[in-house]
Amino acid sequence: MDKEITHQFIQNALKEDVGDGDHTSLATIKAGTQGKAKLLVKDTGILAGVELAKQILNVVDTNIKIDVFITDGQEVKPGDVAFMIEGDARNILTAERLILNCMQRMSGIATKTNQIVKLLKGTNTQVLDTRKTTPGMRYLEKWAVKIGGGVNHRFGLYDMILIKDNHVDYSGGIRQAIENANRYINDTNKKLAIEIEVRNLDELEQVLQTGKVNRILLDNFNFNDLRQAVSIVAGRYITEASGGITIDNIREYADCGVDYISVGALTHSVKSLDLSLKAVKL
Template identity: 75%
Template sequence: MDKELIDPIIKNALLEDIGDGDHTSLATILPGTKGKARLIVKDTGILAGVELAEEICRIVDPELKMDVLIKDGTPVKPGDIAFTLEGSVHCILKAERVVLNCMQRMSGIATRTNQIVSMLKGTGTKVLDTRKTTPGMRYLEKWAVKIGGGVNHRFGLYDMILIKDNHVDYSGGIRNAITNAREYLKTQDKDLQIEIEVRNLEELEEVLQVGGVDRILLDNFKPDVLQQAVAMNEGRYITEASGGITADNIMDYANAGVDYISIGALTHSVNSLDLSLKAIKE
């Protein structure tokens, strides 16, 4: 967990939720009231965000005591208790919604990723996430993919050269795009991998002739054409497939022999895992 990235996300989320005060809690609960709560799982899936919840609670109130019962990456079912909290009731209630919002989404992503990873077991193909993430939440969502057993692709525009169709078209073709990218890295003294997207076998052939890349993204290839593409590559470059890949057809793509399959739906359209933070009455 990178606290330099995480802590601003947490503080912004708390500010968004609390504003100038949790007036409901302040109006109904006496100052100094102590209490306990527990995080109850109400769904089946993979738990994610426990470590994040610890940091949220620490920022809200370092005196809050969390007893973790289930760690990140663990399969859970309805009725499981992920952790308990003890301390200031006002602070527990301040942390509640931010903890739940983050953990529910992260657990949903981890659960979906884990389902895909399980399907691909034994194929040699790994699943990648994408940049199709919620603004401001990318670190958390990509963290959840890792918890679910997936692999993180580039984090942003700065940590990899990914030449997509628009770059190819604007630069005047594949050869120009690759040549320009290599020259840019040289003049800027940057050590970044180069990946290029191809839309058909003709473009793939041109990339293979030009060379100078690390990975080839085979976009919107049908499984039978993808198999031809993998054969043409002959293991020279890492291969990645994307576009129109779902749980229903993913095995057809994996069986074509690609190294990676990237799926934007891991982060942009998952169902959150149902979790609830409830007071423990004594």
């Protein structure tokens, strides 16, 4: 966990939610009232966000105590209690929604990722996330992918060169795009890997003739063409498949021999895991 990133996220989220005060709690709960609450699991899946919840509580109130029973990455089922917290009741309620919003989404992502990881078991293919994330929550969502057993692709536009179809079209072709990218790296002394997207076997051949890349993204290939592409590449470059890949066909894509499969659905259309924070009588 990068505490600097998560701390800034927590501060912004609390500012958005609390504003000038949690007036419901201030109006109804006597100052100094002590409370206890449990994180109750109401769904089946992979838990994620416990470490983040601990940091949220610490930012809200360093005196709130937490007793963790289930850690990130563990399987959970309805009725499980992930942790118990105890402290100032008002502050527990201030932290409640932020904890649930983050943990429900992170757990949903971890659960979906883990489902795919199990489908790929026995192959040499790993599942990648994408940049199709919720603005402001990318770090948390990619963290959840790792908790679920997946692999993070580039975090943003700054940590890898990924030449896609629009870059190729704007730069005047595949060879020119690759040459431009390599020239940029040399001119700026950046240490960046280069990946290029190809849409068919002809474009793949152009890349192979040019070289000077680290990874080839095979986009929207059918199974026959994908198997042929992997055979042609013959291990010279890392291969990645994307486009039109679902739970139902991902194993078939993996059986074509690619190194990675990127799945935007891990983060852009995942179902949150049902969790709640329930008060417990002292």
